[in-house]
Amino acid sequence: SQQGEEDPQALSIQEGENATMNCSYKTSINNLQWYRQNSGRGLVHLILIRSNEREKHSGRLRVTLDTSKKSSSLLITASRAADTASYFCATAREYGNKLVFGAGTILRVKS
Amino acid sequence: EAEVAQSPRYKITEKSQAVAFWCDPISGHATLYWYRQILGQGPELLVQFQDESVVDDSQLPKDRFSAERLKGVDSTLKIQPAELGDSAMYLCASSWTGLAYNEQFFGPGTRLTVL
Numbered sequence: 001s002q003q004g005e006e007d008p009q010a011l012s013i014q015e016g017e018n019a020t021m022n023c024s025y026k027t028s029i030n031n032l033q034w035y036r037q038n039s040g041r042g043l044v045h046l047i048l049i050r051s052n053e054r055e056k057h058s059g060r061l062r063v064t065l066d067t068s069k070k071s072s073s074l075l076i077t078a079s080r081a082a083d084t085a086s087y088f089c090a091t092a093r094e095y096g097n098k099l100v101f102g103a104g105t106i107l108r109v110k111s
Numbered sequence: 112e113a114e115v116a117q118s119p120r121y122k123i124t125e126k127s128q129a130v131a132f133w134c135d136p137i138s139g140h141a142t143l144y145w146y147r148q149i150l151g152q153g154p155e156l157l158v159q160f161q162d163e164s165v166v167d168d169s170q171l172p173k174d175r176f177s178a179e180r181l182k183g184v185d186s187t188l189k190i191q192p193a194e195l196g197d198s199a200m201y202l203c204a205s206s207w208t209g210l211a212y213n214e215q216f217f218g219p220g221t222r223l224t225v226l
Contacts, residue, residue, distance in 0.1 A: 042115070042202055042217035043154070050212065054175050088153050092212070098144075098167055099215065101153030 006089060006105040014110050020104040021075040024069075024087035029093045034074050039084045044068055046074075046087075047081065081111040113137040115175035117203050123200070123224045129191035131219055132221045136205030144215065146202040154202055160186065161209050171226050193225045 007022045023032070029078045031050045035043040049065045049072065056063045062075040064070050076083055090099040112192040116135040124130050124218070136143050141162055146154035157176065159167040162183040171178065189196055200220045206213040 032208075033214075035217075038224070040220075042219045043204075043215075044217070045214040048212060048214070050158050090153075098156050098159060101155070103151070 006087070006102045008105060010106040010108070012060070012108045012110065013079055015079060015081055017079055019079050019083070019107055019109070021074045021087050021107070023074070023102055025089075025102075026070065026092050027091075029067070030094055032063075032072050033090045033092070034061075034063060035088045035090060035101075038109055039085070039089065039100045039103070043088065051086075061067075076107075079107075079109045081109050083107060084109045112182040117201075117202055117214055117221055119221055121222045121224075123226065125195050125226050126177060126195055127192040129189065130193050130202050130223065131142035131187055131189045132203075133217060134188070134203030136203070137216055140205035140207055140216070142171060142206045143180055143185075143186050144204040144214070145186070148200040148202055148220070150199070157188070159209065169222055174193075184210065190223075193223075195225050198223055198225045199223075200209045 005024050013019055018104045030049055031048055034046040035049045037043045038048055047063050049063050060077045065072045086104045088101050088104045090101045092099055118133050119212050143160040145157045147157050153174040157171045158178045160180045163180050176190055180190045202220045204215040204217045206215045
């Protein structure tokens with residue numbers, strides 16, 4: 001069973017533009033994480049935001065979390081062709097609990 | 112840079128055959144995870160090990176799947192017999208601990224095709 005739902009399912013933008021992906025979840029969480037997956041490869045951890053945080057930055061990435069709406073967004077600024085990948089949000093419900101992944105957003109950045 | 116190793120990268124088998132996948136986590140990582148990822152979906156946890164002990168196998172189809180991590184280091188996931196619906200990517204990941212805020216490091220995966 002998948003806890004998170006990403007929106008949109010697919011996104012196509014031009015290099016240099018910003019990309020925004022959204023994630024909604026159903027239950028209370030301890031933290032929410034974003035991962036990137038290049039085609040046919042394993043996942044790479046991007047960023048973790050805890051339930052008591054509202055915004056976090058890492059390089060060109062900005063993540064927000066709204067626990068009242070049970071939603072998160074990932075913003076990639078000044079996108080590059082190398083950002084082309086699938087992006088997944090994953091939630092951890094409790095301290096020490098397993099990660100539950102959403103279905104992902106496919107991002108294509110055209111050069 | 113340390114990485115999670117998996118083999119084989121690709122496996123094609125016929126239904127009713129047995130298959131096995133191997134994973135070598137990053138050295139020192141106590142927690143090891145096996146995920147199944149069906150095309151177009153996110154990964155789903157099959158089994159989680161803390162050292163050599165299973166701490167979560169609630170989603171593992173135990174009638175046909177088995178997993179072991181005998182010495183608390185590398186791990187093997189087996190399917191016997193394989194079914195058509197088992198076609199998927201099988202991902203192994205590891206982390207320092209099983210705590211939820213720990214980053215999980217993923218291997219490249221094994222792509223299984225069952226004919």
